[in-house]
Amino acid sequence: MGGRPHNQKFKEFWQFIFPLIVAGMIWQLAVSFSFIDVALLPTPSMIAQEFYRLIWVKQTLLHHLGGSLYRLALGYIFAIAVGIFAGALLGLNRTVREMFSPALSLLIAVPTIAWVPVLLVTMGLGDKTVITAVFLGGVFEMTYSTMAGIRAVNRQQINAARIMGVSGPKLFFKVLVPASLAMVMPGLRLSNGYCWRALIGAEMLSAMILWGVGKMIYEARFWNDVKIMFVGLLLIGVCAVILDRILLKPLERGTVEKWGMLSGS
Amino acid sequence: MGDAIRELKMNSINDAKLSIRGVDKIYGNGSKRVIALEGVNLDIPDQKFTTIVGPSGCGKSTLLNLLAGFEKPTRGEILLDNIGIEKPGPDRGFVFQEYALFPWKTVLGNVMFGLVNNGYSRKEAKQRALDYINLVNLNGFVNAYPHTLSGGMKQRVSIARALAYDPKVLLMDEPFGALDAQTRKYMQEELIKIWEKCQKTVVFVTHSVIEASYLSDIVVVMTARPGKVKGIFKAAHPRSRDYTGDHFLALRKEVLDCLEEEVRKEIEMDRP
Numbered sequence: 001m002g003g004r005p006h007n008q009k010f011k012e013f014w015q016f017i018f019p020l021i022v023a024g025m026i027w028q029l030a031v032s033f034s035f036i037d038v039a040l041l042p043t044p045s046m047i048a049q050e051f052y053r054l055i056w057v058k059q060t061l062l063h064h065l066g067g068s069l070y071r072l073a074l075g076y077i078f079a080i081a082v083g084i085f086a087g088a089l090l091g092l093n094r095t096v097r098e099m100f101s102p103a104l105s106l107l108i109a110v111p112t113i114a115w116v117p118v119l120l121v122t123m124g125l126g127d128k129t130v131i132t133a134v135f136l137g138g139v140f141e142m143t144y145s146t147m148a149g150i151r152a153v154n155r156q157q158i159n160a161a162r163i164m165g166v167s168g169p170k171l172f173f174k175v176l177v178p179a180s181l182a183m184v185m186p187g188l189r190l191s192n193g194y195c196w197r198a199l200i201g202a203e204m205l206s207a208m209i210l211w212g213v214g215k216m217i218y219e220a221r222f223w224n225d226v227k228i229m230f231v232g233l234l235l236i237g238v239c240a241v242i243l244d245r246i247l248l249k250p251l252e253r254g255t256v257e258k259w260g261m262l263s264g265s
Numbered sequence: 266m267g268d269a270i271r272e273l274k275m276n277s278i279n280d281a282k283l284s285i286r287g288v289d290k291i292y293g294n295g296s297k298r299v300i301a302l303e304g305v306n307l308d309i310p311d312q313k314f315t316t317i318v319g320p321s322g323c324g325k326s327t328l329l330n331l332l333a334g335f336e337k338p339t340r341g342e343i344l345l346d347n348i349g350i351e352k353p354g355p356d357r358g359f360v361f362q363e364y365a366l367f368p369w370k371t372v373l374g375n376v377m378f379g380l381v382n383n384g385y386s387r388k389e390a391k392q393r394a395l396d397y398i399n400l401v402n403l404n405g406f407v408n409a410y411p412h413t414l415s416g417g418m419k420q421r422v423s424i425a426r427a428l429a430y431d432p433k434v435l436l437m438d439e440p441f442g443a444l445d446a447q448t449r450k451y452m453q454e455e456l457i458k459i460w461e462k463c464q465k466t467v468v469f470v471t472h473s474v475i476e477a478s479y480l481s482d483i484v485v486v487m488t489a490r491p492g493k494v495k496g497i498f499k500a501a502h503p504r505s506r507d508y509t510g511d512h513f514l515a516l517r518k519e520v521l522d523c524l525e526e527e528v529r530k531e532i533e534m535d536r537p
Contacts, residue, residue, distance in 0.1 A: 156365035159335050162353040164379035164430065174382075178369040259368040260412025 042227045047234070050227040060216075065235065067211030068199060071127060075134025076195045080188065083139045087146025091180070092172075097147070108144060112137040112198040116205050125208035130199065137198025138191035145187025149180030182261040185252045189244060196240045281308035281344075282434060282466040283332060288341035290327055301327045303491035305341070309434075309468055309483075314460060316469045316481040318520065320528045324492030325470045329438050332468060333359050345433065355383050358427030358465075360437040364419040366411040372398060372422050373407045379430040397425040400459060417448040424459065434466040441476070453479055457506055474524060478517040479506060486523045489530045496523040 024044040031043040042050075054061040090097045090104070115136050119129040153176055161167075161175045203214025213232050220228035256262050290302040301324040309315050317325045330336045331343055334353040343350045345357070353359075358379075366375050373394055380390035398407055401421035411419055420440055427435055441449045453476060460467060471477055477484045478500075486496045498519050501512045 154365065156361045156363060157367060159333070159353065160359065160361065160365040160367075160426075161378070162335070163333055163355070163357055163359045164382055165353075165355040166378075166382050170382070174378075175367070178367070181369070255369070259410055261368050 040226065042230065047227055047230045051231045051234075054228070054231060061231070061235070063211045064213050064216045064232075065239070067209065067215075068203065068213045069239070071130045071203075071212070072134055072195055072199050075131045075199070076138055076192065078131075078135045079138030079142055079191060079195060082135075083142025083187075083191065084146050084184065086139075087143040087184075088150060090143065090147040091150025092176075101147070104140060104143060104147075108140045112194065113201040113205075116202050119202070120205060125206050127206075127209060129206050130202040130209065130212070133198045133202035134195045138195040141191040141194055142187055145183050145190070146180065149183030149187070150176055152183060153179040179261075182256050185248075185256050186262075189248045189252070192244060192248060193240065196236060200236060280310055282311040282346065283307075283309040283468065284344040284347075285309075285328070285332075286342050286344070288328075288331065288338045288343065290324065290331065290336070291339045300491035302331075302338075303493055305492065305494055307485060307494055307497075309466065311466050312464050313482040314467045314469065314480055315483045315485060316471060316477040317485045317487060318471060318474060318477045318524060319487030319492065319495075320489045320524070320530075321472060322490050323487045323527070324490065325472075325487055326438055328487075328492065329436050329468065329470050332434075333357055333436055355379060355430055356433045358430070358432035358435045360420070360423050360427050360435070360440045362439040362442045364411070364416075364423045366419055366422055366426070368411050371408045371410055372403060372414075375411065375422055376426045376429050379426060383430050385430075394425075394429055397429040398422075400428070400462065401425045401455070415448075416444050417452055420444070420452060421455070424456070428459070428463060428465070432465075434468060437467065437469045439470055439472070442471070449476075456480065474517055474520050475508075478513055478520055479508060481516075484516065484520050486520060486527070489527045495527065496520075498523070 028043045028045060031041060051061070090100060112133060116129070116133055119132050123129045123132060157175060157179060158171065161171055166174060199212075200214035200217070203209060203212035204218040206215075209215055213235055217229050217232035220226070220232070252262075285305050285307040288302055288305040289300070292299045292301060305328065317328065319325045327336070331338050332350065334350050334357070367378065370378065373391070376394035376397055377387075377390045380393055381387060385393065395407065398404060401424055403418060403421055403425070406414065406418065411422065414422065423440070441452050444452060457480065469477075469480060482500050484498045484500075485494060486498070487493065488495045498516060500516050507513055
């Protein structure tokens with residue numbers, strides 16, 4: 001690991017950034033030559049200026065980001081903890097699985113944003129609602145991935161451990177846990193994405209919170225300020241990608257990818 | 266008189282490392298009922314290389330799973346050193362056709378697994394694991410992960426893992442079935458070298474008569490479903506393991522003749 005040559009990383013970076021630059025340029029030119037009405041759609045350069053203004057002049061952007069990241073972290077961590085626990089239970093015990101997996105399929109199918117009105121009524125208009133929405137956004141996916149991960153463990157690997165005298169909790173921690181990472185790791189990344197969606201949606205609908213990227217985007221509507229909305233959109237995208245690339249992907253690379261456990265790797 | 270009978274029994278038992286006594290294995294119920302094994306009686310002698318051959322679906326792998334304790338017989342009993350087998354345990358080693366290595370552990374970690382979980386200290390376990398990795402000629406791959414190894418190498422790791430904690434018997438379920446012909450032949454030769462060094466009781470399941478005749482002291486032929494023991498053939502002793510030797514060819518012919526009838530029966534069975 002870490003043995004990938006430097007220019008390989010550079011190439012990956014360019015492959016990521018290049019299409020964005022091209023799209024930005026086309027956008028800039030289209031607006032500049034008035035194919036699109038400037039009053040409705042700002043150019044990328046205007047968005048960049050606004051970004052600068054919000055960070056350095058108005059100094060509000062980091063407050064918004066901080067508020068969002070705090071709620072995301074809490075909701076996501078709870079979602080992972082509960083999801084892994086529930087998923088392991090469902091994966092290990094057939095009775096529990098048969099009882100609850102229809103409910104799980106149902107819960108996964110419900111868009112998290114549909115929960116938000118329920119939460120607003122039951123939990124108020126503040127942080128609690130948003131954090132709970134983030135939690136709900138990630139927990140079902142995490143539960144499902146963990147359950148599927150446990151169930152997909154190769155029967156013969158379990159038998160190999162059993163004949164070496166390993167059973168019970170030892171079998172769970174020494175074989176089932178590492179073997180199920182093949183699905184738990186991708187589950188961590190997927191549920192991160194779902195948590196972001198839930199976060200922004202819930203922030204838009206929760207009236208009592210002051211700071212939050214979702215809040216910022218939603219409030220910009222009242223001044224018809226599309227620039228701020230785009231700053232928010234870009235910020236969400238960039239943050240989600242950074243979190244994925246800096247934390248989750250290396251985690252995957254250092255474990256299941258290194259062990260050749262990802263199909264297609 | 267009672268003593269005499271007991272003595273007689275003891276004698277017959279002492280010969281056998283593993284005793285399979287009147288074993289039936291039945292899967293499913295009603296119309297889905299399948300009799301995999303019926304009235305299997307077999308004694309497997311100590312320190313000998315015993316191979317079980319039979320037409321596909323004859324229950325030879327099922328029998329091996331019963332010996333391992335992965336499954337329980339529907340009727341009858343299986344004894345290892347005169348003690349009934351209840352569940353899987355480290356007095357047996359098992360080599361799977363699909364290797365069943367732990368992909369998250371290195372070669373060393375895989376071979377150490379059975380040792381650290383059976384009372385060896387980390388230091389002892391490591392030393393012992395290295396000895397066995399050496400035995401299977403994988404010295405250069407101690408820290409490699411299984412997915413980077415070829416099929417033959419994976420199977421050698423699997424053999425080292427199964428032997429390292431010194432089980433009483435080694436059970437091998439078509440271990441070379443997934444390998445190409447050249448690697449397979451090489452692995453057969455390697456296995457015999459290893460076996461000659463450690464002299465374990467081996468039960469080896471295969472559908473290849475050539476493999477069985479080459480490797481074994483004893484070849485057990487099973488009938489088509491429901492599986493029973495049809496014939497037991499002993500290799501001449503002392504034997505030379507040689508693909509063109511008279512011993513080999515004679516044994517191969519005996520086993521083939523015995524098996525041919527069963528294979529025909531199995532094909533008949535598949536006809537609508």
